[in-house]
Amino acid sequence: MPNDMAHDNPLLKAFGAAALDGAPEWFGKVTEAGAARFAELGLPTNRTEAWKYTSLRSLGGVEFSPPAKGAETVDIPRDRIAGIEGIEIVLVNGRLDESRLDLDRLPAGLLVTPLADALQYKDGVTMHALQDESAIDGLPLAALSTAGITGGVLIEIAKDADIAKPIHIISIGTGNTAFAPRNVIWVGPNAKATVVESHVGEGGYFSNSVTHVTVENEAVFHHYKLQNESREAYHVAMTHVLCGEKTVYDNFALSCGAKLARNEIRSKLDGSEILYAVNGVYMAAANQHLDNTTFIEHAKPNSESREIYKGVLDENGRGVFQGKILVQRPAQKTDGYQMNRALLLSRKAEIDSKPELEIYADDVKCSHGATVGELDAEQLFYLKARGISEHDARNMLIEAYLRDALDEIRVDKVARAFGEKISDWLAERIAREDAA
Amino acid sequence: MALLEIKNLHASLEEEGKEILKGIDLTIQPGEVHAIMGPNGSGKSTLSYVLAGRDGYEVTEGSVTFDGKDLLDLEADERANEGLFLAFQYPVEIPGVPSMTFLREALNSKRKYNGQEELDAMQFLKLVREKAKSLEMGDDMLKRAVNVGFSGGEKKRNEILQMAVLEPKLCVLDETDSGLDIDALKIVADGVNALRDQGRSMLVITHYQRLLNYIQPDHVHVMAYGKIQKSGGKELALELEEKGYADFTGKAA
Numbered sequence: 001m002p003n004d005m006a007h008d009n010p011l012l013k014a015f016g017a018a019a020l021d022g023a024p025e026w027f028g029k030v031t032e033a034g035a036a037r038f039a040e041l042g043l044p045t046n047r048t049e050a051w052k053y054t055s056l057r058s059l060g061g062v063e064f065s066p067p068a069k070g071a072e073t074v075d076i077p078r079d080r081i082a083g084i085e086g087i088e089i090v091l092v093n094g095r096l097d098e099s100r101l102d103l104d105r106l107p108a109g110l111l112v113t114p115l116a117d118a119l120q121y122k123d124g125v126t127m128h129a130l131q132d133e134s135a136i137d138g139l140p141l142a143a144l145s146t147a148g149i150t151g152g153v154l155i156e157i158a159k160d161a162d163i164a165k166p167i168h169i170i171s172i173g174t175g176n177t178a179f180a181p182r183n184v185i186w187v188g189p190n191a192k193a194t195v196v197e198s199h200v201g202e203g204g205y206f207s208n209s210v211t212h213v214t215v216e217n218e219a220v221f222h223h224y225k226l227q228n229e230s231r232e233a234y235h236v237a238m239t240h241v242l243c244g245e246k247t248v249y250d251n252f253a254l255s256c257g258a259k260l261a262r263n264e265i266r267s268k269l270d271g272s273e274i275l276y277a278v279n280g281v282y283m284a285a286a287n288q289h290l291d292n293t294t295f296i297e298h299a300k301p302n303s304e305s306r307e308i309y310k311g312v313l314d315e316n317g318r319g320v321f322q323g324k325i326l327v328q329r330p331a332q333k334t335d336g337y338q339m340n341r342a343l344l345l346s347r348k349a350e351i352d353s354k355p356e357l358e359i360y361a362d363d364v365k366c367s368h369g370a371t372v373g374e375l376d377a378e379q380l381f382y383l384k385a386r387g388i389s390e391h392d393a394r395n396m397l398i399e400a401y402l403r404d405a406l407d408e409i410r411v412d413k414v415a416r417a418f419g420e421k422i423s424d425w426l427a428e429r430i431a432r433e434d435a436a
Numbered sequence: 437m438a439l440l441e442i443k444n445l446h447a448s449l450e451e452e453g454k455e456i457l458k459g460i461d462l463t464i465q466p467g468e469v470h471a472i473m474g475p476n477g478s479g480k481s482t483l484s485y486v487l488a489g490r491d492g493y494e495v496t497e498g499s500v501t502f503d504g505k506d507l508l509d510l511e512a513d514e515r516a517n518e519g520l521f522l523a524f525q526y527p528v529e530i531p532g533v534p535s536m537t538f539l540r541e542a543l544n545s546k547r548k549y550n551g552q553e554e555l556d557a558m559q560f561l562k563l564v565r566e567k568a569k570s571l572e573m574g575d576d577m578l579k580r581a582v583n584v585g586f587s588g589g590e591k592k593r594n595e596i597l598q599m600a601v602l603e604p605k606l607c608v609l610d611e612t613d614s615g616l617d618i619d620a621l622k623i624v625a626d627g628v629n630a631l632r633d634q635g636r637s638m639l640v641i642t643h644y645q646r647l648l649n650y651i652q653p654d655h656v657h658v659m660a661y662g663k664i665q666k667s668g669g670k671e672l673a674l675e676l677e678e679k680g681y682a683d684f685t686g687k688a689a
């Protein structure tokens with residue numbers, strides 16, 4: 001809906017007011033371009049093809065306020081974030097809490113720079129990422145985010161470095177703030193690293209982030225995300241991934257929080273012999289809407305992409321899966337696999353699945369599928385016939401179904417930490433049933 | 437007192453309303469082994485499902501008393517915890533649920549139901565190993581998810597091991613011999629025989645006589661058209677082997 005009124009959009013005002021202090025001139029142009037693009041595209045509704053199942057119309061009527069100018073320091077809700085021992089980077093309402101960032105104690109080969117400082121580097125990774133217009137083209141929420149970037153970090157892994165400890169980005173939202181974190185991750189040639197994101201908070205805030213990931217040749221990057229936001233919050237996240245020759249990129253998103261969430265990952269496999277995976281689990285209960293949207297572009301021959309999402313939808317929870325694989329003409333011998341499985345636990349639950357393949361090369365192996373089901377009646381009866389109550393039997397089967405997906409996470413301690421969150425979700429579900 | 441007393445049991449398929457059981461009468465005393473034989477479609481498996489409490493069947497008439505209680509009044513899990521065990525014709529695969537977790541959950545459900553203390557992981561492991569050993573079975577199956585990737589024989593052996601752990605009062609063996617070669621059949625029958633004792637009763641449901649060469653019944657019943665048509669001793673099984681079910685169905689089975 002391009003119109004002049006969009007410039008007066010209260011969302012744009014909330015985001016626009018948050019601009020970083022002391023940023024160089026080129027950055028001002030980037031935010032202006034973001035604002036202009038959002039004004040042109042407008043807030044997406046179901047009439048926008050890419051947002052067909054996730055309308056943001058309701059967001060237009062919600063009033064958000066910009067975050068405080070300086071970073072606030074709040075307690076980290078340890079029971080809500082992923083329980084891993086990592087190098088912590090804390091963002092509060094999209095502002096980097098520098099008081100918690102101990103830059104002197106980082107392992108060799110890992111460089112973390114506050115975004116505000118990184119903007120000062122001419123021709124750096126950050127500038128390159130932010131000036132890339134394809135990161136906002138046709139992407140209204142990424143454009144809105146760009147209009148009011150609130151802060152973030154540049155994470156650089158030096159060539160050949162192997163950072164064993166996970167880097168843990170913790171984003172905490174409060175009140176009715178609208179904020180736009182921007183993290184830029186660069187994994188140098190032949191480097192290895194793991195980044196875990198935890199998104200948590202309290203209130204009806206709106207987190208609208210963009211993350212840029214560049215994986216240089218022969219690097220291995222594990223990228224995991226826990227979306228455990230407040231149940232009143234809105235969470236929209238865009239991750240742009242660029243993979244080079246012989247890289248390994250492995251993404252897993254566990255989504256259980258927020259009132260409305262969209263986790264979108266757009267990747268370009270710009271090399272051969274890439275092993276790429278995006279996987280995830282989503283668990284929605286009453287009044288939750290969880291959207292996973294992925295776009296994978298195979299640009300060169302001989303790479304492999306795997307995608308497995310599993311969802312559980314309880315009460316009137318709603319899930320959306322949109323996955324597209326684009327195989328360009330030169331990308332012969334591409335091996336692509338995509339699957340979305342959803343388990344409906346209630347008659348009011350809903351899932352919309354839209355897998356898509358667009359293939360221009362003639363020698364490829366690509367498949368996709370989607371399944372929707374309820375708990376298996378045969379399995380339930382078998383468990384009950386062994387003395388296990390209906391209630392326990394159902395929960396055993398749900399847990400088995402969800403835990404099975406954790407095998408896709410290649411870092412054991414992260415798999416365990418995410419497993420705990422699945423257990424928490426199931427315990428809440430059991431408590432809800434017991435109370436009913 | 438009889439362990440199981442079925443009186444004039446009528447049951448239908450809930451969805452189609454089709455009557456399958458048309459007045460079953462059967463009494464089993466503690467320690468007795470009964471065999472029910474019959475052609476396909478006679479209602480044998482339905483009887484086992486109705487006893488175990490599977491959804492989808494409606495009892496329209498009659499009663500079932502198990503160990504003094506109204507069995508039909510209990511949920512499937514309660515029936516199991518009261519001591520009724522159905523060995524499945526087709527044991528179900530449950531990916532993602534480890535066999536150990538499943539069996540411990542089953543045993544502890546029963547212990548809890550009967551006011552006994554639950555076993556912890558170590559106590560349980562010890563118990564399972566003993567049971568497996570007494571049946572001359574390995575416990576390697578227990579390292580996998582429930583029945584996942586098991587051969588037909590392994591699945592049936594797993595049923596017997598579960599039976600040994602849960603120590604039921606009544607075992608209903610539904611076509612336990614189906615899909616087994618003679619060696620597997622013998623292993624399973626040996627397991628069942630090892631579990632025979634004075635307090636435990638068995639109801640062996642089978643189409644063929646061959647299982648009864650290994651598990652010797654005290655009583656044999658012929659079922660057809662949803663009713664028990666004839667009852668006798670084990671010689672009745674041999675008679676059926678010779679003549680088939682023609683006398684009961686009007687055609688050769």
